[in-house]
Amino acid sequence: MSETINILVGSMTGTAEMVAEDMQATIEEVSDHSVEMLLMDDLDASVFERDGVFLLVTSTYGQGEVPDNALDFYESISDGKPDLSAVRFGIFGLGDSTYADTFNFGGKLFEEILKAQGATLIGERLQHNASGADLPEEAGVEWIKDWIARLESAEAAA
Numbered sequence: 761m762s763e764t765i766n767i768l769v770g771s772m773t774g775t776a777e778m779v780a781e782d783m784q785a786t787i788e789e790v791s792d793h794s795v796e797m798l799l800m801d802d803l804d805a806s807v808f809e810r811d812g813v814f815l816l817v818t819s820t821y822g823q824g825e826v827p828d829n830a831l832d833f834y835e836s837i838s839d840g841k842p843d844l845s846a847v848r849f850g851i852f853g854l855g856d857s858t859y860a861d862t863f864n865f866g867g868k869l870f871e872e873i874l875k876a877q878g879a880t881l882i883g884e885r886l887q888h889n890a891s892g893a894d895l896p897e898e899a900g901v902e903w904i905k906d907w908i909a910r911l912e913s914a915e916a917a918a
């Protein structure tokens with residue numbers, strides 16, 4: 761089944777956005793799914809009323825917080841407590857292991873809040889490490905291929 765993959769991007773200095781753009785190109789290359797890429801800046805929880813599935817690509821800032829452009833969006837979910845039981849999502853998180861106590865907390869916070877509102881995680885949350893060996897966009901392209909396969913096998917089983 762081909763459906764829309766809504767990529768929601770939380771980024772401070774553009775790395776997550778670059779990863780999301782490469783993921784979009786890969787999805788369009790390897791599948792029939794269409795892609796909408798949205799920066800989190802102006803989003804609120806009503807974005808989850810869109811058709812399709814959701815892919816959050818977000819970094820971590822401050823002391824283990826979501827990036828500034830994701831703060832209002834995150835709060836709209838945590839304060840509004842929408843029913844997200846129909847939502848399926850994946851998360852690609854970006855962080856840096858030099859922040860050992862808060863490594864990849866941006867993606868972790870989103871996973872926790874979406875699950876708390878009833879949404880279903882597809883696949884496993886990737887935790888990219890800026891201090892590791894692999895470039896984020898290369899890791900993103902590899903991970904998204906696997907994620908698409910998991911999405912399609914979950915659909916086939918449904």
Ligand SMILES: Cc1cc2nc3c(=O)[nH]c(=O)nc-3n(C[C@H](O)[C@H](O)[C@H](O)COP(=O)(O)O)c2cc1C
Nearest residue numbers: 771772773774775776819820824855856859863864
């Ligand atoms: C001021 C600052 C604070 C950060 N805090 C964290 C953190 O608490 N945990 C973490 O895993 N990464 C942290 N990072 C690393 C970023 O999340 C990482 O470099 C990421 O790739 C940046 O992506 P972006 O350009 O899309 O914002 C921090 C980076 C900066 C510059």
